[in-house]
Amino acid sequence: MGVISLIWGVVALLWMILALIPLLGWGNWFLIPFAAVGAIIAAIGVLFSGAGKNGRAKAGLILNAIVIVVGVARLSLGGGLI
Template sequence: MGLFSLLWGILAMLWMVLALIPVIGITNWLLIPFAAIGALIAAIGIALTSPGKRGRAKAGLVLNGIVIVVAVVRLSMFGGLL
């Protein structure tokens, strides 16, 4: 689960970079739930793995969290339209 959440976070981060383009910014509405699912997968991965193997899941959780914060800030800056 850790590797899956890390890959999910990388994909969400790439999508976030694309969503920073002004006209495509409305895709942040879809990006937030996508990254939230990735964060949920990472949290499950952290809970189910042994303490020595949680690094990838933690990295996935951090990446997805960063994506969620940036997407929310981006939407709040322009009223959720751009």
């Protein structure tokens, strides 16, 4: 679960960078649910992995949380149209 959430977070981060380009802000409408699913996968990975083996899941959770926060902030600025 940790590797999956980490890869999911990296893909969401790359998608977020693309959605920061003007006129591609509509991508945030799809990005936020995508990152939320990644955060859920990461949270499950943190819960079910051992105490010393959940580093990748925590990293995936942090990446997906950053993407969600930036995506929401971007949508609040431009409404997802620009």
